[in-house]
Amino acid sequence: MAKFFTKEHEWVEMAGGQATVGISEHAAHELGDITYVELPKIGRSVKQFDTLAGIESVKAASDIYAPISGKVVEVNQALDEAPELVNQGAEAQGWICKLEGVDEGELASLMDAETYGTYLRGL
Amino acid sequence: MELIFEKSVSGRCGVRVPLSDVPKAPPLSEALRRQEPVRLPEVSELDLVRHYTNLSRRNFSVDTNFYPLGSCTMKYNSKVNEDVAALFAGCHPVLALLPGGESLVQGPLSLVHGLERQLAEITGMDEVTTQPLAGAHGEMTGIMVIAAYHKARGDNKRKYVIVPDSSHGTNPASAAMAGYEIVTVPTAPYGDMDLDLYRKAMNEEVAAVMLTCPNTLGLFNPHIAEICAIAHEAGALTYYDGANLNAILGKVRPGDVGFDVIHVNLHKTFSTPHGGGGPGSGPIGVRGDLVRYLPTPRVVRREDGSFAVEDHPEGIGRVSDFFGNFGIMARAYAYITMLGREGLIEVSEHAVLNANYMMARLKEEYELPFDQTCMHECVFSASRQVEHGVHAIDVAKYLVDRGFHPPTVYFPLNVKEAIMIEPTETESRQTMDAFIEVMLEAARLARENPERLQEAPVTTPVGRLDETRAARAQQVCCE
Numbered sequence: 001m002a003k004f005f006t007k008e009h010e011w012v013e014m015a016g017g018q019a020t021v022g023i024s025e026h027a028a029h030e031l032g033d034i035t036y037v038e039l040p041k042i043g044r045s046v047k048q049f050d051t052l053a054g055i056e057s058v059k060a061a062s063d064i065y066a067p068i069s070g071k072v073v074e075v076n077q078a079l080d081e082a083p084e085l086v087n088q089g090a091e092a093q094g095w096i097c098k099l100e101g102v103d104e105g106e107l108a109s110l111m112d113a114e115t116y117g118t119y120l121r122g123l
Numbered sequence: 124m125e126l127i128f129e130k131s132v133s134g135r136c137g138v139r140v141p142l143s144d145v146p147k148a149p150p151l152s153e154a155l156r157r158q159e160p161v162r163l164p165e166v167s168e169l170d171l172v173r174h175y176t177n178l179s180r181r182n183f184s185v186d187t188n189f190y191p192l193g194s195c196t197m198k199y200n201s202k203v204n205e206d207v208a209a210l211f212a213g214c215h216p217v218l219a220l221l222p223g224g225e226s227l228v229q230g231p232l233s234l235v236h237g238l239e240r241q242l243a244e245i246t247g248m249d250e251v252t253t254q255p256l257a258g259a260h261g262e263m264t265g266i267m268v269i270a271a272y273h274k275a276r277g278d279n280k281r282k283y284v285i286v287p288d289s290s291h292g293t294n295p296a297s298a299a300m301a302g303y304e305i306v307t308v309p310t311a312p313y314g315d316m317d318l319d320l321y322r323k324a325m326n327e328e329v330a331a332v333m334l335t336c337p338n339t340l341g342l343f344n345p346h347i348a349e350i351c352a353i354a355h356e357a358g359a360l361t362y363y364d365g366a367n368l369n370a371i372l373g374k375v376r377p378g379d380v381g382f383d384v385i386h387v388n389l390h391k392t393f394s395t396p397h398g399g400g401g402p403g404s405g406p407i408g409v410r411g412d413l414v415r416y417l418p419t420p421r422v423v424r425r426e427d428g429s430f431a432v433e434d435h436p437e438g439i440g441r442v443s444d445f446f447g448n449f450g451i452m453a454r455a456y457a458y459i460t461m462l463g464r465e466g467l468i469e470v471s472e473h474a475v476l477n478a479n480y481m482m483a484r485l486k487e488e489y490e491l492p493f494d495q496t497c498m499h500e501c502v503f504s505a506s507r508q509v510e511h512g513v514h515a516i517d518v519a520k521y522l523v524d525r526g527f528h529p530p531t532v533y534f535p536l537n538v539k540e541a542i543m544i545e546p547t548e549t550e551s552r553q554t555m556d557a558f559i560e561v562m563l564e565a566a567r568l569a570r571e572n573p574e575r576l577q578e579a580p581v582t583t584p585v586g587r588l589d590e591t592r593a594a595r596a597q598q599v600c601c602e
Contacts, residue, residue, distance in 0.1 A: 030539075033590075033591035033594075035591060056594075058594060059533045083595065
């Protein structure tokens with residue numbers, strides 16, 4: 001399934017009932033070298049657009065918001081040792097966490113890749 | 124440069140302790156004795172003096188160079204302030220709290236009271252407390268006073284604090300530390316908090332709105348009275364982050380506009396040491412019903428003109444030892460008293476004039492995202508330089524090579540490649556011109572020889588540090 005994006009530059013992708021969440025390539029580029037990712041606790045339930053995780057770079061510290069409601073079932077533990085994975089592939093190996101129990105209806109409030117691309121050009 | 128430990132030579136000693144001519148004390152019990160000798164450097168007095176003198180020569184400060192660090196108000200701190208602070212060096216602050224001790228410290232107590240009255244007058248507030256030890260500490264104290272106010276009214280449904288995205292980063296942090304959830308309101312294209320979105324965010328669950336004015340773009344928000352009215356209508360209170368007070372001294376009093384709580388930074392506006400030279404001081408002022416919730420104890424003036432220390436039963440308690448950073452308060456009191464009303468008004472006028480001069484001269488070469496008259500600071504973007512592969516950080520490092528402290532970069536966050544310049548009122552036209560020349564030279568180099576900027580600094584004891592590696596591969600050692 002395809003990725004959906006938020007205005008705050010997170011992405012979410014559904015696969016087998018699970019939602020994988022991360023930040024967009026654009027966000028990673030804007031942040032610069034990522035130095036730390038504050039991963040969410042496994043088992044935590046979040047509502048759409050609530051603060052999910054934190055990310056720090058040499059330039060700034062930002063919140064990562066949940067693009068969709070759900071319960072955290074897995075986090076990308078590799079980011080603890082290698083936060084640079086986000087710079088190397090924000091929309092691939094640099095994913096942040098996986099959520100379960102999501103309401104796919106909420107995806108309607110997000111942007112598909114094409115709409116997100118148009119949104120970025122307008123920034 | 125070698126560490127003092129690396130200069131150590133076994134057996135070398137700076138002082139010779141005379142032989143004891145009094146009876147030996149009984150030996151300490153084994154439990155209290157060190158198991159191993161403490162590791163101290165063994166150097167001569169001359170080694171020591173040279174080490175620290177050379178170290179101090181690598182220091183960069185307002186006393187050595189221009190320091191236009193936006194949002195920080197790195198103005199010159201007059202040395203006479205130090206003389207005034209030194210007058211109190213022998214006075215212990217606990218005296219004021221001992222039974223009968225007040226009569227021994229009437230001078231210091233009158234200074235605390237006097238400074239509070241000065242700050243109340245400047246900000247248009249009813250009462251001030253000098254206890255908070257820094258700006259962010261003041262913010263948290265202010266939010267705690269606001270929480271105490273709502274709680275005393277039985278108004279327990281308020282759980283949000285509204286903060287515009289152009290506020291100081293400490294605002295949301297302070298409100299969150301005090302237990303509130305943060306609602307962020309974006310900046311509108313005109314450079315201030317989006318009023319329509321603010322109106323939508325305001326409701327009866329909002330405890331307060333925190334506003335930095337002028338904001339971090341150096342812009343004065345023309346809607347502050349309206350923002351206060353909207354908050355008050357919903358029963359919320361208004362917090363004024365006075366970190367940028369240097370722009371409005373004697374021009375606007377936040378209390379008159381309708382703000383309920385303000386903090387001021389003595390170490391910014393009122394010329395006390397700052398940036399490693401602190402400590403800081405972040406007094407808060409409040410209006411009307413909030414006075415009773417200020418931290419205790421408070422210094423009050425009795426009818427006979429003497430000063431006393433009194434507890435406030437409804438106050439939020441202590442937020443610092445004694446009365447705050449007293450030495451810093453003495454410096455600020457000296458500064459305010461020396462300048463007086465006219466002097467303080469001139470401070471703001473010159474601070475704003477200097478910033479606008481910078482803005483007018485640099486905007487030919489640097490992108491100015493909000494092109495309007497600024498207050499005490501202006502925010503450029505290095506976006507034109509980015510086209511040549513030169514970023515704000517490269518311009519900043521080049522300034523280091525040329526003997527200037529860089530401006531604040533990459534803040535505020537709502538401007539890409541931000542370069543935030545605050546010259547303050549204490550700099551001369553000649554100093555500013557010298558800085559402007561180097562900034563224009565950097566813009567020229569970005570086009571013609573970008574490598575020169577990318578490799579800067581080259582004249583410093585160490586070159587460009589690898590900030591990413593420093594943050595990723597931390598080796599923190601605590602012995």
